[in-house]
Amino acid sequence: MQFKLAVLPGDGIGPEVTAEGLKVLQVISGRSGHRFDLNEGLIGGISIDKTGSAFTDGTMKMCRHCDAVLLGAVGGPKWDDPQAKVHPEDGLLALRKGLGLFANLRPVKVFPMLVDSTNLKPEVIRGVDFIFVRELTGGLYFARPKRQYQTSRGRRATDTMTYSEQEIRRIVRVGFELARTRHQKLVSVDKANVLQSSRLWRQVATEVAEDYPEVNLEHMLVDACAMRLIQNPAYFNVLVTENMFGDILTDEASMLAGSMGMLPSASLAGVPQEGVNVFGMYEPIHGSAPRRAGLNMANPIATILSVAMMLRYSLGLIAEAQIIENAVDAVLQEGYRTYDIMSEGKTKVGAKEMGDLIAGKV
Ligand code: IPM
Numbered sequence: 001m002q003f004k005l006a007v008l009p010g011d012g013i014g015p016e017v018t019a020e021g022l023k024v025l026q027v028i029s030g031r032s033g034h035r036f037d038l039n040e041g042l043i044g045g046i047s048i049d050k051t052g053s054a055f056t057d058g059t060m061k062m063c064r065h066c067d068a069v070l071l072g073a074v075g076g077p078k079w080d081d082p083q084a085k086v087h088p089e090d091g092l093l094a095l096r097k098g099l100g101l102f103a104n105l106r107p108v109k110v111f112p113m114l115v116d117s118t119n120l121k122p123e124v125i126r127g128v129d130f131i132f133v134r135e136l137t138g139g140l141y142f143a144r145p146k147r148q149y150q151t152s153r154g155r156r157a158t159d160t161m162t163y164s165e166q167e168i169r170r171i172v173r174v175g176f177e178l179a180r181t182r183h184q185k186l187v188s189v190d191k192a193n194v195l196q197s198s199r200l201w202r203q204v205a206t207e208v209a210e211d212y213p214e215v216n217l218e219h220m221l222v223d224a225c226a227m228r229l230i231q232n233p234a235y236f237n238v239l240v241t242e243n244m245f246g247d248i249l250t251d252e253a254s255m256l257a258g259s260m261g262m263l264p265s266a267s268l269a270g271v272p273q274e275g276v277n278v279f280g281m282y283e284p285i286h287g288s289a290p291r292r293a294g295l296n297m298a299n300p301i302a303t304i305l306s307v308a309m310m311l312r313y314s315l316g317l318i319a320e321a322q323i324i325e326n327a328v329d330a331v332l333q334e335g336y337r338t339y340d341i342m343s344e345g346k347t348k349v350g351a352k353e354m355g356d357l358i359a360g361k362v
């Protein structure tokens, strides 16, 4: 098969980790005979520098003609001025909205060989393996009105949390579809004791549950969920929640895995189902880490695992995805570590070396 991929390396360590992801993909190509036609584009700060915009129509068009998008990271101190007209993050939001990427999948898995590199007790995090489904194109991030303004009594600002039942239904469905291939357990996270949008969320989730009698649905308040994630994270298997709650909870959850450098993500434009390829954008959950950029230090594992997710959800190459995941396991098992997951007695390597090691196991 031949696939068209858009590659948006972005800023900071973005280009370095993307290169390692593509290195692994090349080996997959050589092994499987599948061809990956790569189309590079600009996003974020580098796009602002070169075009004045964080994400151009041209890049958007290019992405639309591809089967999937691989993204590095965006942002950096150079573009941080709050007074600036455009920010690198605008590019990411435009990409999500413009490509209809409403379903953000963030798996959190604690590798047994890394249980000692986190801040939590090993007995708390051992066996943690869940997936967050975050709504990505609605809620406070996008809904209108959204503005700052002057009033006679001073400045005011408004963001709006609004969801339609269609928006809720499609994202909750993603949660159910994943739950049904995993442990038949779905936790829907909301704030239904206070927010109207959450009450609708809860009603719709309960309605969708009728289509999935084999899945057990539990509603959980977002504050209780934040607590449970630290107290007993192994309790969870699949979670689904709205955009802002998901933003906060997934950063919290990422710390269970020891380093953000380990965690991949997928942002899909459809509901993932067996045998169906959905368009998606794939990126590590970490940022551009400007202080580490250009030093060959960054952990490329999150990006390499994002490539695996791309093969699984957008290209239908399930076996190849598994091969990459096994290769990552094997290299960690052999004791190789980047700086962020380094511990005593292990072998420290740079980004390129880690990429080479994983590619070598594919
Ligand atoms: C994320 C990030 C983004 C978000 C930022 C960079 C806009 O925090 O992907 O979680 O808030 O969605």
Ligand code: MG
Pocket (backbone or CB within 6 Å): 247, 248, 251
């Ligand atoms: Mg975030």
